[in-house]
Amino acid sequence: MTVSAYAVPQQGLSTIVIDPGHGGSEIGATAPNGLTEKEIALDIAKRLRDLIRERLGLQVHLTRESDYDVALESRTEKANNLQADLFISIHANSYRGRGVRGAETYFLSDKATDDDARRVAALENDALGLESSAQGDTGLQLLLWDMAQTLHLRESSVLAEAIQAELNRLAGTGNRGIKQAPFRVLRGADMPAVLVEVGFLSNPDEAQSLGDPRYRQRIATALFNSLEQYRRRQDRIAGGTPRQ
Amino acid sequence: MAKTQPGKSWRVIAFASLILVVLLATLWLVYGGGPEPGAQPGEPERPGVTPAEGESEDAALVAGSDAAVDAADAVDPQSDEGLLAGAVDPSGAELQEGELPLAHGRLEALNAAAEQRAEQGTMTLQLFLVAPTVEVLVSVNREIEAAPTLESQVERAVQELIGWTGVGMISPLPAETVVREAWVSPGGIAFVDFDATLPDYLAGGSLEEIQAVYSVVATVTSSFPEIRAVQILVGGEQTDTLDGHVDISRPLLPQYDKVLLNRRAR
Numbered sequence: 251m252t253v254s255a256y257a258v259p260q261q262g263l264s265t266i267v268i269d270p271g272h273g274g275s276e277i278g279a280t281a282p283n284g285l286t287e288k289e290i291a292l293d294i295a296k297r298l299r300d301l302i303r304e305r306l307g308l309q310v311h312l313t314r315e316s317d318y319d320v321a322l323e324s325r326t327e328k329a330n331n332l333q334a335d336l337f338i339s340i341h342a343n344s345y346r347g348r349g350v351r352g353a354e355t356y357f358l359s360d361k362a363t364d365d366d367a368r369r370v371a372a373l374e375n376d377a378l379g380l381e382s383s384a385q386g387d388t389g390l391q392l393l394l395w396d397m398a399q400t401l402h403l404r405e406s407s408v409l410a411e412a413i414q415a416e417l418n419r420l421a422g423t424g425n426r427g428i429k430q431a432p433f434r435v436l437r438g439a440d441m442p443a444v445l446v447e448v449g450f451l452s453n454p455d456e457a458q459s460l461g462d463p464r465y466r467q468r469i470a471t472a473l474f475n476s477l478e479q480y481r482r483r484q485d486r487i488a489g490g491t492p493r494q
Numbered sequence: 495m496a497k498t499q500p501g502k503s504w505r506v507i508a509f510a511s512l513i514l515v516v517l518l519a520t521l522w523l524v525y526g527g528g529p530e531p532g533a534q535p536g537e538p539e540r541p542g543v544t545p546a547e548g549e550s551e552d553a554a555l556v557a558g559s560d561a562a563v564d565a566a567d568a569v570d571p572q573s574d575e576g577l578l579a580g581a582v583d584p585s586g587a588e589l590q591e592g593e594l595p596l597a598h599g600r601l602e603a604l605n606a607a608a609e610q611r612a613e614q615g616t617m618t619l620q621l622f623l624v625a626p627t628v629e630v631l632v633s634v635n636r637e638i639e640a641a642p643t644l645e646s647q648v649e650r651a652v653q654e655l656i657g658w659t660g661v662g663m664i665s666p667l668p669a670e671t672v673v674r675e676a677w678v679s680p681g682g683i684a685f686v687d688f689d690a691t692l693p694d695y696l697a698g699g700s701l702e703e704i705q706a707v708y709s710v711v712a713t714v715t716s717s718f719p720e721i722r723a724v725q726i727l728v729g730g731e732q733t734d735t736l737d738g739h740v741d742i743s744r745p746l747l748p749q750y751d752k753v754l755l756n757r758r759a760r
Binding site (some may be wrong): 271272277278279280287317322323341343344345346348350354356359395430432434435437445447450451452480 | 520663664697698699700701702704734735738740741743744749
């Protein structure tokens with residue numbers, strides 16, 4: 251039992267970093283109608299930013315403001331440097347089965363699983379002859395940042411559930427649930443961090459919906475509502491706990 | 495009876511918990527989850543999808559799929575391991591440290607298992623394929639001729655995954671995927687090196703990328719009990735992701751419950 255190992259929710263949110271997936275040469279998924287993941291992600295991110303600023307008056311930063319390349323690690327780096335309270339990465343999905351549709355919300359995989367993989371990696375280091383890139387001096391740094399996100403897994407899952415529930419309800423998307431996966435962009439975030447797949451560009455209906463600004467506004471509103479819920483919960487928990 | 499006895503209810507709960515733990519431990523022993531997760535060629539130790547945290551609904555989803563060739567195989571007899579962990583910590587936020595099989599031999603032992611398979615002539619692969627209707631990976635047993643060495647057996651397993659043309663399910667890897675090379679480290683990590691063009695054939699969605707990555711990991715680790723983890727390489731190099739999402743910069747363990755199965759929002 252490692253409840254104590256989790257970070258205590260902070261009172262109030264002040265800074266949120268929104269990460270529009272891909273950008274520049276990284277197009278991401280493309281719909282049959284030509285719509286791209288990078289433009290969808292940026293558009294929804296901006297709408298969400300505006301909602302948060304207007305209605306909650308919080309600091310909001312985007313990891314990219316327009317269509318250019320941003321390395322995966324520098325996205326969370328930016329959030330860490332800004333000491334953001336939340337990191338939300340926005341993506342659109344694609345699948346070979348055209349019928350697949352709906353939103354998904356991810357948070358990072360388990361600590362134990364990753365720990366084991368890292369231990370294995372360390373054990374194997376000598377035998378591989380591949381140590382130059384991912385190990386060495388950056389190894390310790392990587393490990394520390396990995397632990398950073400581990401501290402926030404529980405809060406990340408709470409946020410993910412809130413987002414998924416709102417997306418299912420408000421946007422009327424099919425329920426695909428919350429999931430865990432080792433997304434590179436979430437690793438290293440020293441704050442609750444989630445990745446939202448707002449829908450499938452490979453599904454003709456959903457691609458058409460995502461092409462409609464009103465639908466994208468509904469998604470942004472759903473995300474906003476879940477953030478508001480999450481914020482109220484944090485305030486409640488932090489308010490009920492005597493400060494030490 | 496209006497009198498409340500707070501102490502008593504706790505005793506009842508404690509007793510019930512004890513019974514539960516004993517029951518689960520017995521199950522664990524009965525199903526052979528004993529202390530030696532040894533390699534038994536021909537009888538893969540870790541078949542199928544492991545539902546943890548009592549996610550029987552999702553397990554049933556897989557097992558109940560029309561496309562599932564071998565429904566019994568889709569449920570791991572060792573899933574009690576997961577249940578035990580779930581019983582200890584219902585939140586499931588933490589897996590038990592050391593729960594994964596730590597027994598890993600030296601290269602000679604690994605090669606001995608491969609030679610044994612080669613002598614037998616055939617071996618059974620567990621391919622993790624996509625069942626389009628349920629969108630999760632489902633394992634299918636496939637008997638093939640055993641290649642002479644461990645490296646060639648692993649390479650063949652991945653090629654079987656790529657080249658799957660059976661009815662009802664599809665390969666999670668693009669048909670154009672090329673395996674440059676595969677090898678196994680003395681610690682039991684399989685390295686699977688894909689051609690640098692692989693990312694070009696992925697459509698850019700995270701679901702497809704997750705399934706591509708974890709089908710390789712699950713297929714190799716479940717087909718070869720002596721292999722613990724899989725390091726995917728692209729064009730001979732370690733890389734961050736195949737296509738912008740899943741971290742493949744280090745060896746990956748199979749994550750049956752978290753990645754391959756859906757967790758439903760409440």
